[in-house]
Amino acid sequence: MDNLKPPICSVCHQPLLPAYYFCPNCGHEVKEKPLHLSVWTQIGVYLLSIALPPLGLWPGIKYLAKPGRQAKWVGAIAIALTLISTVASIWLIFAGFKAYLNQINGLNGFGL
Ligand SMILES: [Zn+2]
Known part of the structure; x- marks a missing residue:
């Protein structure tokens, strides 16, 4: 060490x-100086991870590699949020598709 x-x-x-x-x-x-991340930088990284899941991996990995406990935490949280957001997106797409199919079936059953 x-x-x-x-x-x-x-x-x-x-x-x-x-x-x-x-x-x-x-x-x-x-x-190497530990990276200090402002609150707004952290919020930006987290929002990026949630809104655009694959892109959140880049700052996540980048900050994990940086020295300093804070940077590693931000990186770990960004990657965790990215994974959660990815799973949620896939789930929403499937749920939406299922609801769409149910709606079509419902229209066919009652309307036509
Ligand atoms: Zn010297």
């Missing part, structure tokens, strides 16, 4: 604090 390494810059060997993402001496990137 990266956390077990002594906090020293690999370029200039300047002592670092574990919280640093960049070396204050030379600017070398010490570790």
